[in-house]
Amino acid sequence: MNRRVVIDTDPGLDDAVAILFALASGRFDILGLTTVAGNIGLERTTSNAGGLLAVMDRSDIPVISGASTAMLRDNIDAIVIHGVDGLRGITLPPTTVTAQTGAVEWLAETLLTAPSGSIDILALGPLTNIGRLVNEHPEAAGRIGQLIAMGGAIVEPGNAGPASEFNFASDPEATAVVLRSDIKTTIVPLDVTRRVRADRAYVEALRGSLAGDTAADILTAYLLDDKQSRPLHDPCVMLLAVAPDLFDIEIHRLSINLGDGPDAGALTDSETGTPVAVAMRVDVQGALDLLSSGLR
Template identity: 55%
Template sequence: MPDAKPRLTVIDTDPGIDDAVGILLALASPEFSIAGMTTVAGNIGIETTTRNAGRLLAFAGQEGIPVFRGAAAPLSRPGPEPLNLHGEDGIGGVNLPEPSRQPESRTAVQWLADLLLHEPAGTVDIFALGPLTNIAKLILDRPDAARRIGRIIAMGGVIREAGNVGPRSEFNLWADPEAADVVVSSGLSLVLVPLDVTRRVRATRDFAEALRAPAKPLASMVADLVESYFETKTHQESRPLHDPCVMLFALAPELFRLKDLRLSVNTGPAEEAGALTIEESGTSVQVALGVDGPAALELLARKLTAV
């Protein structure tokens, strides 16, 4: 049987160490045809996230993939203060080349709308690795284009566990809860990969060393990224690979346990902003609630060491 045609994909991102790992995994996976990357401000500002997207493409020799600068701030509230959780450059100080191509002149939303209207409806997927501001703006400003999206797979939220920026809030949804509400309530095909799952795909120092052993460039770079991740926290034996779970789900959905949940997004004060509530009046969303963590890591390593 011939291989399936690569799926046309957009990566919406705020790199980010774990974003970088996910991006390199996508670039190493022939199952995806990356149409472009759109950037958004996240735990670091838009200029840095956009630069990092270009740096990753330059490193991977994929300069033909365009980068489009997206939202510098949330839809309607002040953006979070830069957290610098991943170092001042957003990727832990790992040595990457400078972008060899400047960001495109069109904005992320302009380009997304043009792409979606040009391609057959349902054939373009979006991997959302940061706050959902760009996708929400597309839904609000260009609903004709947004409804042509095949599927959005987004890392975000938390269902049954504690949040990472509030009692019930995860950073990506907390950073722009109004955008998260727009996307979740849109009725578009959405798979949400929350902290409940991403915390179970954990890289260790041994995993980084195993990636480095074959001396393959992408795998060695991911090893460097994982090791820089450890530098941001002391006395930890493993770190969760949040954003790569989006790509891992797209590659091997059978490794994940999905459930349809009716969700609403809290758009209230900061402490509860972005919190997800399961309620009858919510919108039906597919949510990953379980994962075979070791198998997911094995798939990540296999893809990275094959190129």
């Protein structure tokens, strides 16, 4: 049976490709999309989530908006990469889903009414919604089967600061809450996601289906500015969920920088850190093949 999942997301170009794969591949029973401010503001991430469901005619899946601000600090964004609309001008169909509000409460109710351990969360953006769930509804959070989150950098340089990655830098406090919790968590850092890259030939080869055509349009926009290839950060979460054998997982004892400097949110291996499962290596060709097969 397909694993029951909630996708917590801030679409976003690579988020959009990850969601399209989840919708098209037939590998997931998607209970809902919960949205968070991240790459862009909450209103737009929520609208984009609904538009992606409209592309695939999946109005049966609810969209529930969540945190519009980080726990304790000002928001940052990635408009320079994703554009003011999050999709660099790619137009999605009008959403046919009326977004609900209260993602944290919806998550809690959904987890508490399902068998414990039967629902996974695939987190593609800042961990604000999940951090709030841990703080406000610890019993519900304890019922998550597993959390797979794109975020962090171990050896790789950061993309938000010298050593900090965008998702974790967006809400370091929420990240710390989640990583210190008892949730079975695996993070997929830049050390892996920067290896899985789409070039123009790969993008064009995706065409031939609704999901593939839409993903190709989105990735073509992602390849603007004369880029030869782009990293597929968020799709790696979906690929790990369905094909963990493609990844090498290590346990690292991690501490997170909660300061106010440029490396807020950065991870450090430390004897006093929290043990966290980290994807450190990936079968790049296997990952690319799986992604394309799920989109076509």
